[in-house]
Amino acid sequence: MSGKTIAEKILMNHSLSEEDIIPGNIIDAKIDLIMSHFGTGKVLLDFRKIRPSKKRKVFDPEKIIILFDHYNPAPTEKWASVHDLIRKFVKKQDIKYFYDIKEGICHQVLPEKGHIQPGMLIVGGDSHTTTYGAFNAASCGIGSTDLFYAYVKGELWFRIPETIKFNINGDLPHNVMSKDIVIKIAADHSAAVARYKSIEYVGTTMEKLSIESRMTMSNFSLELGAKFAFGVPDQKIINWLNQRTEVRSQLVKPDDDAEYLKTYDMDVSELEPQVSCPHTIDNVKPVSELKGTKINQAFLGSCTNGRFEDMKIAAKILNGKQIPDSVRMIITPASQEVWLALANSGLAEIFINAGAIITNPNCGACFGAHGGMLAPSEKCISSSNRNFRGRMGSLASEIYLASPATVAASALTGEITDPRKY
Numbered sequence: 001m002s003g004k005t006i007a008e009k010i011l012m013n014h015s016l017s018e019e020d021i022i023p024g025n026i027i028d029a030k031i032d033l034i035m036s037h038f039g040t041g042k043v044l045l046d047f048r049k050i051r052p053s054k055k056r057k058v059f060d061p062e063k064i065i066i067l068f069d070h071y072n073p074a075p076t077e078k079w080a081s082v083h084d085l086i087r088k089f090v091k092k093q094d095i096k097y098f099y100d101i102k103e104g105i106c107h108q109v110l111p112e113k114g115h116i117q118p119g120m121l122i123v124g125g126d127s128h129t130t131t132y133g134a135f136n137a138a139s140c141g142i143g144s145t146d147l148f149y150a151y152v153k154g155e156l157w158f159r160i161p162e163t164i165k166f167n168i169n170g171d172l173p174h175n176v177m178s179k180d181i182v183i184k185i186a187a188d189h190s191a192a193v194a195r196y197k198s199i200e201y202v203g204t205t206m207e208k209l210s211i212e213s214r215m216t217m218s219n220f221s222l223e224l225g226a227k228f229a230f231g232v233p234d235q236k237i238i239n240w241l242n243q244r245t246e247v248r249s250q251l252v253k254p255d256d257d258a259e260y261l262k263t264y265d266m267d268v269s270e271l272e273p274q275v276s277c278p279h280t281i282d283n284v285k286p287v288s289e290l291k292g293t294k295i296n297q298a299f300l301g302s303c304t305n306g307r308f309e310d311m312k313i314a315a316k317i318l319n320g321k322q323i324p325d326s327v328r329m330i331i332t333p334a335s336q337e338v339w340l341a342l343a344n345s346g347l348a349e350i351f352i353n354a355g356a357i358i359t360n361p362n363c364g365a366c367f368g369a370h371g372g373m374l375a376p377s378e379k380c381i382s383s384s385n386r387n388f389r390g391r392m393g394s395l396a397s398e399i400y401l402a403s404p405a406t407v408a409a410s411a412l413t414g415e416i417t418d419p420r421k422y
Contacts, residue, residue: 003255005163006230007198010138010252014121016155023162023261030155032120034064034147035106038071039125041082042144043151044089058093059154065115066090067099069106072362075370104335104361107131107219107303112337114245118237119252123150128303128385130222133199133229134214135237136251140227161198161227162261168203170269175313175419178213179305179383179403181205181266182220183274187284189264195225197261200254205268206232211240212309219304220385223281273418275381276401279389287406290416295400297380298323298411299392301332301359302366305383305404308333308341314408315347317422321412323355329411330372332359356411368392374399381410 004012008021017027036043050056058064066086074080083101090098103109107128110116118136122129125147132139142150150156168181185193199221206214214231221229231237233251242248273287300306300314311333323329331351333339339361342348351358359365365372366384374380374397382392387399402410405419 002259003257005198005254005258005260006136006200006233006252007138007161007163007228008258009254010119010121011158011160013119021160023160025160026157027160028155029121029158031123031150032063033115033122034124034150035110035122035129036064036066036125036147037069037106038079038082038086039144039147040066040086040089043148044085046148047089056152058095058151061094062096063154064095064151065097065099065110066095067103067106067109068101069104069361070363070367071369072101072360072364102336104333104338105303105306105363107215108307108334108338111135111215112244112335114241114247117241117247117249118233119249123147123156128219128222130226130229131215131219131303133218133221134211134231135241136230136233138228141222159196161196163198163200163258164194165200165202165260165263166266167263168201168205168266168268170205170267171208172205172268173271173420175405175422176268176271176273177313177403177405178209178216179220180271180274181268182217182224183276183281183284183401184271185266186224186276186282187274191223191280191282192225194221194229196227197225198228198230199224199226200230202232207234210309211236212307215307216304223385273403273406273420275406275416276387278387278398278400281385281387281401287402287416287418290400293400293416294379295327295381295410295415296378297372297374298327298329298407299332299365299372299380299382299384300329300404300407301334302363302382302384303334304385306332306334306338306361308338310383310404311338311342311347314404315350317405317408317419318354318356318412319350321354323411324414326414327411329354329356330359330365331356332365333361335361365392381407381416383407
């Protein structure tokens, strides 16, 4: 029998079925953790349809985490009402971990609060739940119907995914970031390269990357179609988590003879900053080919690149300089913890003095819910993960995806700019 990949091992450890753990087979698996945000509203409506509804309980109120991040704080009466319904549901179901509007974006908050551990099987009502693969957890987003079923049963079906490996080596050039790596992967292999597949990122480059940078790659891997997306299973994960929780878990590593559908080799030593151009993430150009492309807005934030590391790099570029009046720069830290770090470190002052504005932690600008909407013909360079038509407002607007360094450099010049000169 051949060895197993990380995804195969974790699914094997959680399987409730007698099916062999080989790609293509479908199993039922026990879930360790469920995350949901505003989608909890649909779940509670489904709960009301069960008879007798008053007696129906979630499978385990300590294994469900609910928070608000997309419409946060509630921008309309409609969303205030949804929040109110969810708060009542949380109380009725005795949900232990409810963070309301006060903590930030789900994929930043859960690791910060120590909820993620290596080897876990996690589902979430948000597509970018793949983020937790940076912590050696098998995690994926699910739709509202599956989310409801998971809430009730604590298990779900999974098709065992094939696994592809990206072997990434070399030292990243100055102000070239992990976001540039994953955008380059989209450029070279398309946005469908990992459709319903598990990704394992390996190599000397990955080993050197911080946990924060690995989170960016696992997060953005959803845009490559990935079901799961794992970083290197190493001591960095343990050290990071040991500062957040007293729970101690073992890393899940692939077997030496694990079988991969394909292995892709990549050398980043000469990698130029990359930009995903409208209106797909694999419509990619190196930053040098976009010189002269004017922007109206620069957005730094989201679950992809709203961490302190991202803010620190942007602040170094902006420090002592002034953003022109022609550019609106919106900065959204991914969590209250990150916001507080900005304040305590002096980075918030740098941003404000440069002419940027800082919002509360939320998903608003990233998906055009509130705060950062684009008018027709406007262009935005964003550190987020999607640039679909109309994502941030008008269908006639344009979104360019890039690293925090490229976003900051572009904000300073009013056009898409290579950050390596800063």
